Amino acid sequence: MEVIGFQNPENTVIRAIIDGAEMFVPDQMGNKERRRIWDEWEMAPAPEGTPDDQRERANSIPLFPEPALPAIKAALKASIDAAAETERLKYITGGTGQAMTYQQKSDEARRYITAIGSSETPINPADYPLLSAEVGITAPTLGEVVAVVNAAFLQWQMIGGAIEAIRLGTKAAIDASGTVAEAEAAAGAAVWP
Secondary structure: OEEEEEOOOOOOEEEEEEOOEEEEEEOOOOOHHHHHHHHHHHEOOOOOOOOHHHOOEOOOOOEOOOOOHHHHHHHHHHHHHHHHHHHHOOOOOOOHHHHHHHHHHHHHHHHHHHHHHHOOOOOOHHHOHHHHHOEOOOEOOHHHHHHHHHHHHHHHHHHHHHHHHHHHHHHHHHHHOOOHHHHHHHHHOOOOO
């Protein structure tokens, strides 16, 4: 058994390697792994039946040192990326396939608008399969589906751009910080649209 130290400032969780596995053990006497740490690591051997309050400590569990500023910055920036994704998902449906579908619809809408504006050739709905699939669901005609999809794309550009500006600006402020307090303040200052 190797006891590494307390995991958080409240000293409520002990990080230890027990039977080769890293564990985070609640610092509560009723917890069997906490009891094992007490029996095997903290307390000096004592005769069988010695009450706990009469045993002597052989070891004490140290507090973890404060994490280095670069590690804190990296964790804060990762949390900002996760928060940005949470914000995005308020406006779009998540998933790689869904992102590809949105992109394809946007491309089809752009091609349709270009074709309408530059050609007298009739529009072939088969050239716009994802948009054609929405006819009668999103709007009654292909042209109206294009208008809906294009409007949604333009709205997404605005909100997606605002989210990205906040994400990148916050991460830059975290990078520029010189102390843990400044880095945490920079992360906490993010206000999502």
